[in-house]
Amino acid sequence: MNYKLTSILLFFVAALPSTAQESLSQLLNKHNTKSVPYISVQELAMPKTEALILDTREWQEYQVSHIKNALHVGYTHFNLEETTKLLKDKQLQIVVYCSLGIRSEKIAQQLKDAxxxxxxxxxxxxxEWKNNNFPLYNLEKKETEYVHTFSKAWSKWLLKGNKIFND
Incomplete structure (x- = not known):
């Protein structure tokens, strides 16, 4: 009798939709092509890493917080011609970022193609920067705990800081 009950329970459990949490790696693999190499937040935070940092999020996201000295270039209104005017040296180390690394890959690819x-x-x-306790800054150049998460759905990936979204 126990065997029969166990079999029935296993059948119903197997029929339920998967509730397994998708990992960050799985999410990025699903949305990105890896045409642009990644850099870790730890590597970017190292004092020896000298890179121009480009924020590819929307203006309202950048206003809430951004990585220190990051230059806002946006996503929806990204202008390759205007951006390349600022980036004279094509060998300069450039790091692009967005909320998770999906939008930024698209902007990075445009720069790579240029x-x-x-x-x-x-x-x-x-x-990931905030989840690893690295500082963020607001437009007044003051450290802040606030992070614009783009949407409520994406906010689950931010584990630290205060979430702001427009949903």
Missing amino acids: GYTNIFNLYGGIF
């Missing part, structure tokens, strides 16, 4: 040879996508984006 001839930039030393470009990296920040693995896990600003969320």
Whole structure:
């Protein structure tokens, strides 16, 4: 009798939709092509890493917080011509980021196609940066705990800091 009951329970459990949590790695593998190499937040935070940092999120996200000295280039209104005017050296190390590293890969690919040879996508984006306790700054150049998470759905990936979204 126990065997029969166990078999029935296993059947119903197997029929239920999977509730397994998707990992960050799985999410990025699903959305990205890896055409631009990743750089870890730990590597970017190292004092010896000298890179120009480009924030590819929307302006309202950047206003809430960003990585220190990051230059906002946006996503929806990204202008390759205007950006390349600021980036004269095509061998300059450039790190692009967004919330998680999905939008930033698309912008990085445009820069790569324009001839930039030393470009990296920040693995896990600003969320991974904050999740590893690295500081963020607001427009007044003051450290902040607030992070714009783009949407409620994406906010589950931010484990530290105060979440702001427009949903």
